[in-house]
Amino acid sequence: MTTVKKNVAERTHTPKPNLQAIDVIALIVGIVIGAGIFRIPSLVAANSASGFHFILYWIMGGAVSLIGALCYAELATTFPNTGGDYYFILRAFGRRLAFLFAWARISIIQTGSVALLAFIFGDYASQVFSLGDYSSVIYAAFTVLVLTGINILGVKAGAYTQKILTSLEVLGILVVVLAGFFFAPSSSIEVADAAPGGGGSTGLAMVFVLLTFGGWNEAAYVSAELRSGRKLIASSLIISIVIITVIYLIINLAYLRGLGMQGMASSDAIAGDLMRLSFGEGGMVLISILVAIAALTSANATIFTGARSNYALGRDFAIFSILGKWKSPSLGPVNSLLAQGLIALLLVSLGLFSRDGFETMVEYTAPVFWFFFLLVGLALFRLRKIAPAAERPFRVPLYPFLPVLFCLTCLYLLYSSIVYTGWGAMVGIGVLLVGVMILYFNKKGIDRE
Template identity: 65%
Template structure:
């Protein structure tokens, strides 16, 4: 294996120098500027994480634990593991604030070749796959409220991608404004369901009873579902250069967001236990809908559909907002993708990156249409690649501590190196699990990553052709 620290960094440094020289005679490009408040940052992080997953995965978790108390403990553990990851990211984002987020960390740690593969994966698999996945959730629920044929879900999903992309292209203030509005509606909807569950529904006597004898691996599988539901807090890295309160503010935003998310999840799961009991949860295929129907009646089915749509819209908007920023960083560092690296100062956003991201997400919606299983296909497509690169980011923390020991670090991970090691081991376990429990979609996602390797190998030839043409 080549020495990534030396060979890749050298190649990346050469490339960066070439680009700087090429641009020396041009006027300075527009750059990201501090435009986001602390509430904006928290709204983005919470909005990404608290999506439709909490309305789907608790029944799977309940089926793999032996008591209600253990069920709640898994969610507390999920919050703790996420907090450990957030502390690692707090060090990275406060030490190296950049609109490229993970891409920037991987560049500094391993060089631009490996970072290119991450940016490629994020553009074509991770972020766009997540956008398509969330859009399909919205499409599925909207089709239940109003259907106009077999393709209703796909059409709704495509409209969501187009609408949210246009909103964010208009400008960061509009995109974050919509994010705040959606988050408030989502939280109000959750509070309505919680109030109905605790105030108008008698408690289920089996709420903290037994769900049967679990098998040896059931607790581990339960944690896989829990941690998948907590996934997305790392998106904060992509807005670290745009926070008005500076580097220390990002650490506060990350820690506060994880605390809010954990509290929300605990309250929702307490409501599930209160109304359905552990056995009822384990037997449910639509746990939130079952809770709403018991608590409110038939009107609850419509209400929960609206809340799930709001949750997915909140996550989709935040995912679109942060995803385009990696594409922007890719365009700035690799002239072949220069089109992506243009920042629109008037809108304070990477407009071209938004457009490309939207087109790819629409293409993935078309792919899922072929498989006739949109949501599951997108989960399989994104999971292995996502956890692989998150593991590399964890390793990058150790590498950067060694490579740049004198770099000012406004925030340092406490109990180093124990907490970062826990973060790395957790990511490695979820990478393994996502390969073991997924099917064809995972192979397609890995195949797209291999295509990125081929593109990377072809870049020198493309650059030579561009130079000769010039």
């Protein structure tokens, strides 16, 4: 009898409001401000006609992200659910597309992102202390194992770890900012307004900028766990985007002042070049530690939120029922975390066969990510139509103009992520098609569940 009661209790556990608004803000800032800000600005500079345009693109990136956040704020406050995007698609378009999204998230989007961030940590940790020929892969696998283990310890352990890592990350960014504004030699400042060789490409520059801003939508996955009520999801999203935009503007102004447009455009490691210019070779070690911390911050947040959609997949579809168990209010979706960690480790193992695991994972995840991002944008219109009476604590201002602009941006980035990437994108699309096949052969079972 005791065993039966225990099993019933395990099945009936649901997410509890254990998180505060500051936890959500730390989560969003930690996901978005990852290692990309230490690599991508050089690509943006190479496609900018001048220093003015370079900074303008980052402001535009913040504006586009804010528009997207406003759309997500309406969805998350109207339909708060641990499934996040999955639940919005489910309500708007039905079980089949929801299943396909959940499949994509566990096999491509989230696990690919975890592997990508683990590779970044491995690359930079190897510069501090190499473990041999496969050093990056070893570090990446270790990262997945440790962070998954921390989150299995419980919701509060994962959230507490996130706040510590985010604080260290922001502190480290301040070091780079100080280097650019106060320690870079004056000779480099003279070329700050010089344009790179070409006239630049606004479209391509924005692709890179918005890649750096990616991840704020993860707040939707913890909307049901926010202790202070669903109205604070909207303010948490807006505050997070403002914080991220300000940080990005400051660090990019530091890059511009310290290296100039030509220096940025020709750099393969923009933060490292700035730190070397300011502090010598010791600066390179410092930036390696900084980028490693940034990667850990984003990886932990990605693992934390990814397990929530996996839980929703198992909760709603019998074929993946093992994932739909919430062990206890404090422990969370342990089975989902384990499955996510295993798949991420398999993707990390591709690093044994590919020399650039980071680029491979970017290509692998991008097209599928932007396809479903577009679908969530369209879900806002659909849900306004089919659920007009639902209580909406927050409504997107300037509807429908802002949601249309958001959808058009997603459509353009979907196109770009296919046209401008390599074989990794095709592999990701192929894995998505495997999900289509599962859906096709089991569609009657999925519709009945």
